[in-house]
Amino acid sequence: GAVVSQHPSWVICKSGTSVKIECRSLDFQATTMFWYRQFPKQSLMLMATSNEGSKATYEQGVEKDKFLINHASLTLSTLTVTSAHPEDSSFYICSATDRPNQPQHFGDGTRLSIL
Amino acid sequence: AQTVTQSQPEMSVQEAETVTLSCTYDTSESDYYLFWYKQPPSRQMILVIRQEAYKQQNATENRFSVNFQKAAKSFSLKISDSQLGDAAMYFCAYRSHTYFGNEKLTFGTGTRLTIIP
Numbered sequence: 001g002a003v004v005s006q007h008p009s010w011v012i013c014k015s016g017t018s019v020k021i022e023c024r025s026l027d028f029q030a031t032t033m034f035w036y037r038q039f040p041k042q043s044l045m046l047m048a049t050s051n052e053g054s055k056a057t058y059e060q061g062v063e064k065d066k067f068l069i070n071h072a073s074l075t076l077s078t079l080t081v082t083s084a085h086p087e088d089s090s091f092y093i094c095s096a097t098d099r100p101n102q103p104q105h106f107g108d109g110t111r112l113s114i115l
Numbered sequence: 116a117q118t119v120t121q122s123q124p125e126m127s128v129q130e131a132e133t134v135t136l137s138c139t140y141d142t143s144e145s146d147y148y149l150f151w152y153k154q155p156p157s158r159q160m161i162l163v164i165r166q167e168a169y170k171q172q173n174a175t176e177n178r179f180s181v182n183f184q185k186a187a188k189s190f191s192l193k194i195s196d197s198q199l200g201d202a203a204m205y206f207c208a209y210r211s212h213t214y215f216g217n218e219k220l221t222f223g224t225g226t227r228l229t230i231i232p
Contacts, residue, residue: 106160
């Protein structure tokens with residue numbers, strides 16, 4: 001149980017394009033989803049927290065207009081990197097939880113490479 | 116703000132031996148959760164073990180156990196009978212106890228564990 005699916009697992013695109021990453025909870029209702037960014041050989045840094053039906057809460061230093069997060073249903077959250085540039089290249093990981101104080105379940109991550 | 120510190124960037128252990136990974140944290144809260152996550156080369160984060168701060172008893176999951184010292188704000192992970200599949204990056208993480216607030220995880224910088232056959 002508690003499976004989180006992330007898609008795509010790897011994407012390469014040209015600078016200036018927008019990229020959408022999906023995060024789905026397959027067997028539970030995710031009331032809260034989290035988006036993390038991980039640079040090579042570094043830790044995970046929280047980008048934003050999203051609750052179903054509400055606007056995402058972004059961490060300090062994360063551009064809201066750059067990283068658009070939508071959590072329209074209890075099983076799906078999307079992260080859109082708008083007008084992506086090479087410095088946006090990173091590993092993006094989502095996680096989800098179905099109720100307060102329960103462990104977060106992580107997706108497999110998406111490797112984003114901007115040429 | 117809470118911080119999590121892992122002072123060992125890399126550790127290695129012989130297969131079947133025991134290894135302990137260190138983690139310290141800083142918080143002014145009295146109720147919180149601590150976690151150890153494992154990230155193998157596949158990059159998926161896997162929950163290894165979880166500890167509630169209000170529980171004095173150390174959590175145990177098969178070969179994995181923790182030494183939770185609340186006063187010292189220390190949370191080490193012991194892996195017994197190390198196996199090749201234990202090779203991974205291990206992250207210590209902190210989370211506040213809350214009902215409707217922000218439940219974000221604060222991660223340490225990680226310890227890369229190598230298992231020597």
